[in-house]
Amino acid sequence: xxxxxxxxxxxxIVCAVAGYWxxxxxxxxxxxxxxxxxxxxxxxxxxxxxxxxPTPFQIPSLNRQRTVRIYLPPGYETSRQRYPVLYMHDGQxxxxxxxxxxxxxxxxxxxxxxxxxxxxxxxxxxxDNGGAERIHELNAWxxxxxxxxxxxAYMTFMVEVLxxxxxxxxxxxxxxRHTAIMGSSMGGLISSYAISRYPEVFGAAGIFSPAYWxxxxxxxxxxxxxxxxxxxxYFYAGGSEDETMVPGMKRMVALLRRSGLPAHNLEVxxxxxxxxxxxxxxxxxxxxVEWLFxxxx
Numbered sequence: 001x002x003x004x005x006x007x008x009x010x011x012x013i014v015c016a017v018a019g020y021w022x023x024x025x026x027x028x029x030x031x032x033x034x035x036x037x038x039x040x041x042x043x044x045x046x047x048x049x050x051x052x053x054p055t056p057f058q059i060p061s062l063n064r065q066r067t068v069r070i071y072l073p074p075g076y077e078t079s080r081q082r083y084p085v086l087y088m089h090d091g092q093x094x095x096x097x098x099x100x101x102x103x104x105x106x107x108x109x110x111x112x113x114x115x116x117x118x119x120x121x122x123x124x125x126x127x128d129n130g131g132a133e134r135i136h137e138l139n140a141w142x143x144x145x146x147x148x149x150x151x152x153a154y155m156t157f158m159v160e161v162l163x164x165x166x167x168x169x170x171x172x173x174x175x176x177r178h179t180a181i182m183g184s185s186m187g188g189l190i191s192s193y194a195i196s197r198y199p200e201v202f203g204a205a206g207i208f209s210p211a212y213w214x215x216x217x218x219x220x221x222x223x224x225x226x227x228x229x230x231x232x233x234y235f236y237a238g239g240s241e242d243e244t245m246v247p248g249m250k251r252m253v254a255l256l257r258r259s260g261l262p263a264h265n266l267e268v269x270x271x272x273x274x275x276x277x278x279x280x281x282x283x284x285x286x287x288x289v290e291w292l293f294x295x296x297x
Contacts, residue, residue, distance in 0.1 A: 046096040047108040049074065057162060061153040062137070067128040068162065069095060070170070071108050073121035082171045083123045084178035084297050086289065087158065087202075089138060089187035091126030093278055103278040110286050120290060120297055125166055127158065138186035140193045141217040149215070151190050158194075159201050175203075180232075180292050182206030184281045192218055192252065195233065196225040204232040204292045208281050209241060212248035219255060226259035234267045234288045236281075238274020246270055267291050 049072050056065035069091045073083060092099040094107045107124055114120040130137050133150070140151030167174040181202045183191045188210030195205040212218050227233070233256065237249045253268055269287070274280040 042098045044096055044098040045104060045106075046098075047071075047112060049076070049112070050095045050108050057157070057165075059154065059157040060161065061156065062133075062150060064130060064133065066130065066157075067091065069126040069128070070166075071095065071111065071122075071124035071126070072170075073123065074112055074115045075121075076123075076171075080171070081121070082173045083121055084180070084293055085123045085125060085166065085172050085174075086292075087125045087127070087163070087179070087181045089127055089129060089183035089190065090134075091128040094124070094126045100278065103282070105278060105282045105285055107285065111289070114286065114290065118290065120293060122289070122293065122297065123166075123170055123172060125162070127162070134186060135214075138183070138190040139211075139215050140190065140197075140221075141215045143214060146214065151193055152197075154190065155194055155198065159198055163201065176201055177203045177230075178296055180204035180206065182208070182288070182292075184208035184278075185276065186211050186214070189215055189218065193221065195227045195231055196222050199228045199231065203230065204234075204296075206234045206236075206288045206292055207249075208236045208284065208288075209238065209245060209276055210235075210249060210252070212252060213242065213244045219251065222252065222255055223259070226256070227261065229260055229262060230265070231261060232265045232292055233261070234269075234292055236269050236271070236274075236284045236288060238276065238280050239270055239272035240274060241276040245276070 051070045051072070053068045053070065056067050058065055088094055088107070093101055094105045097104050111120070111122060111124065135146050136148055136150045137154045138151055139149040140155070141149040143149065166172060176199070179202055181191045181194050182205065188207040189212065191205045191207050192210055195202050235249055235253055237245045239246060253266065256266060269284065271280065271284070
């Protein structure tokens with residue numbers, strides 16, 4: 001589809017629950033420590049202010065379609081306010097147990113609560129993963145074992161197709177200071193790539209349990225394309241994940257510090273007992289999102 005074609009504005013969006021089961025192949029290769037999903041139908045837990053866009057977007061250079069989910073902050077339809085935007089990967093896992101692989105992140109419940117308690121109001125754009133294609137789409141570099149990296153094409157879609165459409169159809173604050181990206185595992189890897197390659201678009205990033213083990217090229221790429229000093233980056237990993245997870249994350253943190261990223265723009269949190277699953281990322285999300293947008297909403 002072309003940007004802006006065939007999709008109604010926010011008042012006309014219907015929150016349609018996708019009743020499919022996300023197969024274990026989605027993340028088995030990239031997430032060996034991931035939680036095992038529970039079989040059987042599940043009840044939707046998405047809040048009323050989460051909307052599934054009724055027409056999928058086309059990823060032009062990959063010739064694939066992708067569902068996009070939009071969270072609008074409380075009071076959006078009755079205000080004239082413009083809002084910061086957080087782009088997140090693995091959209092199936094963000095808002096709804098009925099579509100999540102192994103439990104949702106509760107992004108909608110968390111942000112509804114933060115809107116009340118702290119006045120933190122964001123738009124969240126969740127891009128569904130491509131199932132078996134996830135390991136390719138969220139990696140910008142080829143891997144001899146897992147195959148071609150298609151992350152550059154995925155990010156081109158996000159920056160050149162999806163973001164302009166969102167900025168046109170919703171009341172966003174489109175500048176880089178008010179635009180962030182976040183993901184876990186493979187989503188953390190592609191978010192790391194995004195802040196280095198698109199510093200004019202993203203001013204902040206949440207990088208959870210990044211799969212640097214799959215793409216060691218990320219380190220040399222970041223050395224060649226260090227993010228600007230104004231970038232705000234939140235890193236998280238669990239001590240009970242794969243043994244390479246925390247060392248890989250700390251290696252990237254050290255590289256960013258050497259590149260000149262100020263200490264106050266870099267937050268690092270390790271949960272000693274955290275595992276590689278949605279429950280851990282859900283628990284970390286409130287702290288991360290509040291820090292990333294502090295003073296920027």
